[in-house]
Amino acid sequence: MEKLRLRTGTHESLILLGEQIKNIRFYLPEGKIFVISDERVMSLYGQHFSEFPVILLEQGEKHKTLRSLEVITERLIQESCDRSSFLLGVGGGIICDITGFAASVYMRGIPFGFVSTTLLSQVDASVGGKNGVNFSGYKNILGVFNQPEFVICDPAVLKTLDQREFTGGIAEVLKAAAIRDEEFFGFLEEKMDLLTARNEEILGEAISRSVKIKADVVQRDEREKGERRILNFGHTFGHALEKHTGMPHGEAVSIGMVLAAVLSVKLGLLAQNEADRIITLLKRAGLPVQSPVPPALLAEAMTRDKKKESDTIHLVLLEKTGSAVNYPMKTNQLEELLHDLC
Numbered sequence: 001m002e003k004l005r006l007r008t009g010t011h012e013s014l015i016l017l018g019e020q021i022k023n024i025r026f027y028l029p030e031g032k033i034f035v036i037s038d039e040r041v042m043s044l045y046g047q048h049f050s051e052f053p054v055i056l057l058e059q060g061e062k063h064k065t066l067r068s069l070e071v072i073t074e075r076l077i078q079e080s081c082d083r084s085s086f087l088l089g090v091g092g093g094i095i096c097d098i099t100g101f102a103a104s105v106y107m108r109g110i111p112f113g114f115v116s117t118t119l120l121s122q123v124d125a126s127v128g129g130k131n132g133v134n135f136s137g138y139k140n141i142l143g144v145f146n147q148p149e150f151v152i153c154d155p156a157v158l159k160t161l162d163q164r165e166f167t168g169g170i171a172e173v174l175k176a177a178a179i180r181d182e183e184f185f186g187f188l189e190e191k192m193d194l195l196t197a198r199n200e201e202i203l204g205e206a207i208s209r210s211v212k213i214k215a216d217v218v219q220r221d222e223r224e225k226g227e228r229r230i231l232n233f234g235h236t237f238g239h240a241l242e243k244h245t246g247m248p249h250g251e252a253v254s255i256g257m258v259l260a261a262v263l264s265v266k267l268g269l270l271a272q273n274e275a276d277r278i279i280t281l282l283k284r285a286g287l288p289v290q291s292p293v294p295p296a297l298l299a300e301a302m303t304r305d306k307k308k309e310s311d312t313i314h315l316v317l318l319e320k321t322g323s324a325v326n327y328p329m330k331t332n333q334l335e336e337l338l339h340d341l342c
């Protein structure tokens, strides 16, 4: 097991890589604990949490809403939960995002932690302290920055993920390598077949290296004033695709990374063979690389994304594999470029 401390100005969060889910009790404080999860995760792993009350949420992105926040709040009030209570999110990115948000606003904030059970959530969603919900078709438009006390990443639970869920998580692993670490990208090129087969050793290493990249960036720029924006590589396009098509997050990010790489080539930042390298590896992972909607249609959703400031949109582009740059662009220029991509 590997312990990583993510330190920000206000908090220290413990990330437990390779810790077993059955050891959860060693990390929980005294006082009332409430588990927030969904039916599927509890049917598989509920035995490790049988001593705690469980608040079950509906599964899926369409339930990452204020309604789920209401369900949690109503139950916490009913059970006289106070500031000494603790919320434990057990599940994928959706459960973690909602749990962190609920804990951050209930009575102006109570402590929380995560048992992260999807690959996407272990390498990305549960680390870094972004918590939030969707509203009126806008992804994560309501949210806070607030770090969990701990995140448990037990790779053994990833065995029960269905193939599509698992593959979606690989998109965020590839993102971490593409933006920050060419050597890691090369490792993934070499080991992709073992990773897709969920080889324990390769999976453990992929999770650990992805989390370290994310934690390193977050520690320097928790509030996404500058450097942290690179973690959004593929996400501005990806969020627009999610909105248009309802496709899962990881798949949308995969196509978003392809679009960002193609734009990087078009703007003369990235060599064509580097973009091809990324597209080839995404395909080998089993991820989609072709947008099901014409890129120009995404422009409108993108210009309404949170990452837009006035008439400027903050794109994340690549200058080579392993090196991302923030690239502010006027929305009208982006619209023109996306029309050309059609």
Ligand SMILES: NC(=O)c1ccc[n+]([C@@H]2O[C@H](COP(=O)([O-])OP(=O)(O)OC[C@H]3O[C@@H](n4cnc5c(N)ncnc54)[C@H](O)[C@@H]3O)[C@@H](O)[C@H]2O)c1
Pocket: 038, 039, 040, 041, 044, 059, 060, 061, 064, 091, 092, 093, 094, 095, 097, 117, 118, 119, 120, 121, 124, 125, 126, 127, 128, 129, 130, 131, 157, 158, 159, 160, 161, 162, 165, 168, 249, 250
């Ligand atoms: N906060 C952040 O920084 C951040 C970063 C990336 C993504 N996200 C968010 O994460 C969400 C996507 O998360 P996700 O891909 O984990 O999807 P998810 O949370 O919907 O979980 C996927 C499905 O897998 C099931 N599941 C979970 N663990 C399982 C297991 N071990 N075995 C079998 N089934 C299991 C769940 O019941 C669920 O139906 C999106 O809403 C995205 O916006 C947040």
